[in-house]
Amino acid sequence: MPKSTFLNLEDSKRKLITDAFLREFAIKSFDDASITEVVKQLGIAKGSVYQYFDDKLDLFMYLIGECTAIKIRYTEAVKREQFSDYWAYFRELFEHGYRFDAENPLQSHFLHNLTQNLKSPSVKQLYDQLLQQVITAFEQMVIREVELGLFRNDIPTKTMGFLLYKVGTSVQEQLEATGAINPRESIHNNLPVYEGKKAILMETVDHYINMSRKAFDKESNQS
Amino acid sequence: MPKSTFLNLEDSKRKLITDAFLREFAIKSFDDASITEVVKQLGIAKGSVYQYFDDKLDLFMYLIGECTAIKIRYTEAVKREQFSDYWAYFRELFEHGYRFDAENPLQSHFLHNLTQNLKSPSVKQLYDQLLQQVITAFEQMVIREVELGLFRNDIPTKTMGFLLYKVGTSVQEQLEATGAINPRESIHNNLPVYEGKKAILMETVDHYINMSRKAFDKESNQS
DNA sequence: GCATAATGTGACTACTTGGTCACAAAGATA
DNA sequence: TATCTTTGTGACCAAGTAGTCACATTATGC
Numbered sequence: 483m484p485k486s487t488f489l490n491l492e493d494s495k496r497k498l499i500t501d502a503f504l505r506e507f508a509i510k511s512f513d514d515a516s517i518t519e520v521v522k523q524l525g526i527a528k529g530s531v532y533q534y535f536d537d538k539l540d541l542f543m544y545l546i547g548e549c550t551a552i553k554i555r556y557t558e559a560v561k562r563e564q565f566s567d568y569w570a571y572f573r574e575l576f577e578h579g580y581r582f583d584a585e586n587p588l589q590s591h592f593l594h595n596l597t598q599n600l601k602s603p604s605v606k607q608l609y610d611q612l613l614q615q616v617i618t619a620f621e622q623m624v625i626r627e628v629e630l631g632l633f634r635n636d637i638p639t640k641t642m643g644f645l646l647y648k649v650g651t652s653v654q655e656q657l658e659a660t661g662a663i664n665p666r667e668s669i670h671n672n673l674p675v676y677e678g679k680k681a682i683l684m685e686t687v688d689h690y691i692n693m694s695r696k697a698f699d700k701e702s703n704q705s
Numbered sequence: 706m707p708k709s710t711f712l713n714l715e716d717s718k719r720k721l722i723t724d725a726f727l728r729e730f731a732i733k734s735f736d737d738a739s740i741t742e743v744v745k746q747l748g749i750a751k752g753s754v755y756q757y758f759d760d761k762l763d764l765f766m767y768l769i770g771e772c773t774a775i776k777i778r779y780t781e782a783v784k785r786e787q788f789s790d791y792w793a794y795f796r797e798l799f800e801h802g803y804r805f806d807a808e809n810p811l812q813s814h815f816l817h818n819l820t821q822n823l824k825s826p827s828v829k830q831l832y833d834q835l836l837q838q839v840i841t842a843f844e845q846m847v848i849r850e851v852e853l854g855l856f857r858n859d860i861p862t863k864t865m866g867f868l869l870y871k872v873g874t875s876v877q878e879q880l881e882a883t884g885a886i887n888p889r890e891s892i893h894n895n896l897p898v899y900e901g902k903k904a905i906l907m908e909t910v911d912h913y914i915n916m917s918r919k920a921f922d923k924e925s926n927q928s
Numbered sequence: 929g930c931a932t933a934a935t936g937t938g939a940c941t942a943c944t945t946g947g948t949c950a951c952a953a954a955g956a957t958a
Numbered sequence: 959t960a961t962c963t964t965t966g967t968g969a970c971c972a973a974g975t976a977g978t979c980a981c982a983t984t985a986t987g988c
Contacts, residue, residue, distance in 0.1 A: 533964095614882075689861065
């Protein structure tokens with residue numbers, strides 16, 4: 483948790499500092515992100531950072547909290563109950579994710595890089611913890627669909643949940659690997675991750691959904 | 706490429722050095738792996754390493770080359786033509802992979818960690834290069850199956866290839882995330898990654914195949 | 929046995945980092 | 959104006975790294 487010193491800061495200065503660190507952590511891993519570098523850019527003393535935060539991890543957790551809080555504001559409106567079909571729900575999450583990205587480029591870049599970021603040995607514990615949460619969340623979704631009789635029940639929910647999780651992350655990874663998006667470049671130009679790429683994003687999502695339907699849905703497998 | 710000094714070394718000494726570095730790179734990323742640490746363990750001078758290799762990257766590439774060469778010896782015997790079904794081929798690759806792991810634990814651990822390893826910023830170029838190769842290889846497999854009329858043709862081969870690649874890596878990742886395997890611990894005890902875990906490995910592979918069949922095969926989608 | 933070539937060595941360089949702390953500056957209170 | 963509290967500062971510390979190089983040791987060839 484940031485110290486009160488940080489919270490009492492003028493909004494503009496707090497934002498300036500937050501953004502600078504978001505930018506740094508959006509392109510480097512936790513261990514490679516350099517506080518020394520950022521304070522140089524900001525033109526403030528390194529000691530100030532330690533008036534605001536306990537340590538590097540405290541700062542990092544603050545950034546995670548801020549960004550996820552904003553993203554949740556975009557996705558919390560989307561409820562499974564509003565859709566008869568899991569995949570329509572899945573698709574809508576990407577639609578709202580796109581809006582989050584367009585309106586909060588820096589935070590979106592930060593979250594995009596979070597997985598890479600967490601690979602640093604110093605934050606292995608945090609990584610494992612978050613990974614467990616995500617995996618569990620996806621398994622819960624699968625369990626619900628199985629109970630609704632919409633997903634097949636001849637495969638362990640753990641395995642289905644994990645694949646579903648991988649499908650979710652694969653969209654972004656594929657677009658990055660094929661060069662359709664270029665986070666490195668777009669963050670440099672202060673652009674959202676998916677700037678002008680909505681069509682290809684949703685098209686890819688649809689292709690993944692098209693394949694996943696067959697893999698997960700019940701009717702395809704036990705009609 | 707290692708210098709001749711290294712190749713002229715006595716077999717036993719060369720193996721000792723290679724193994725020590727494999728062990729280090731099997732549990733750390735490229736940037737975190739410490740030559741200083743390894744030479745301490747080996748009881749040799751740091752200068753010696755630089756008599757053997759140009760630099761850290763040269764050493765790393767040598768390790769990659771050695772391990773993949775050994776693994777290829779296990780998998781090259783498995784040919785697509787020997788199977789009427791892609792998934793039987795896919796399954797057999799895992800069977801042979803298991804044998805490679807059982808008989809070459811250290812090399813297997815190194816390759817298991819390679820993806821993490823390559824995430825280091827210093828080797829980003831190498832990572833991108835290898836990723837492109839792997840993705841292309843998977844897409845080629847998909848193209849072949851489409852041509853054979855076995856895989857569906859209503860999804861871009863790039864996307865199918867990427868998902869197939871992700872399915873391949875997910876097996877290991879899931880087993881690790883769920884604690885079924887524990888590379889960290891098994892390398893410490895000089896055990897293979899999948900020691901005594903063949904049943905759960907192949908069971909998981911079968912589950913993934915079961916789901917993937919539906920997602921990729923033509924008959925399920927355009928009969 | 930001697931000279932030459934090939935190996936082995938470890939103190940050293942140049943560099944980077946997160947984090948500290950004695951002090952300076954600025955704000956607030958009275 | 960004088961005092962007290964909050965905020966800002968940057969030289970400094972301890973720890974770590976890859977890579978170098980002048981020198982010591984060992985092997986080889988004659």
